Amino acid sequence: MTIAVLGATGMVGSRVADEASARGHRVLALSRKPGSENPGSPKNPNVTPVAVDANDPHALHEALAGGAADAVVLTVRTVPVDEEFLVGTTRTVLDIAARLGIRVLVVGGAGALRSPGDRDLLVADNPAYVPAGIKAVAAAGIAQLRTCRSHADADHVYLSPPALLEPGERTGRYRRGTDTLLVDADGRSRISAEDLAVAVVDELETPGPDHHITVAHHGGHPSA
Template sequence: MKIVVFGATGDVGTRIVTEAIQRGHHVTAVVRNKASLSKLPEHITVHIADARNPSEVAEAMNGQDLAISSLRTPSGQEGEVVGLTQSILKGAARAGIRVIIVGGAARLHLPNGSPHSVLTAPGFLPESVVPTARASYAQYELCSSDLVVNWTYASPAALLRPGTRRGTYRTGTDTLLVDEDGNSEISMEDFAAALVEEAQNAQFVRTSFTVGY
């Protein structure tokens, strides 16, 4: 499979690239400039493009089977992720390919019948991450309203951090996944594995899923 990855030099993006290559896929990494190429494996195909420009996005997607976008914005610019995602969706529509959007956990309902989501539950999120959560929820709403593109919106568990690739995880749809101790987490490595697995199997087309232990 030919997979093009936007945000390929980020924390999750680099792991997506590694996972896809290890599974034998042909990966094209889209970067804005050459300054971050050192974060990518040698001999990988690189495409220089501005993800804010739908025409450049579509050009990067041409000839690909699927796109994965793990784009993120710096602190203080969280709201820009919505515009970036809109550009990715427009590009995918023009190129006619499926796209997986790596989002956040804000949309997920809390377990055990709680009326709250990760975003709305009082005291659930540290104040420092609330702007990111609000932006990710707006990103999810944008995807949900798209009736043209074959999109998939992927939410990690509440805690996403570097770790190891266990190769075992659970997937769900709209409810936060927690373990037997009530913890909700997933390593970036296993999240990347789940994303590439979804790229291969297309289980959640035009809908959302979540990954956790």
């Protein structure tokens, strides 16, 4: 399989590229400024860095069509959050993918999930998980999910990470859910970026029936 990763220099995108490459897939590592620190080093011979601006629909189309991608993983993020950019890029990728017949996996945000114990309360509106300082990030994720849902003609899945996503250990194990935040016995909701990448590639290799999914660490702390 040829997998295009948009945002391949980021925390999630770089790990998705590594995981897919390690499983023998060809990876197109799309980023605005691919550099020597990107995937594509000798340890990742299946990864090809490709310079592409996510704001340029023509360049994105050329990269995906020219690379004969079978799937695209969208992992782009901005700091500070830019909802207009995030939604616009998502819409562009979904439009292109629908025309080319490419599956899309969007790594989105936890804010679009329902709260455990209260399905009527979105995580974005739950101060236990989303403090006021990051509500804009959560709101952007919800807008991104709405964009996905408006593209019924595209083969897509929106993956919401748990409340805490950070670099850590690759255990290869995780729990999978749909639209409700997953927490462990003491209420923590987390996963390592490495295990999130495992879940991403698993979903591409064996697609499930759901358009909105979430994953969380299986057991204790990812670095334990």
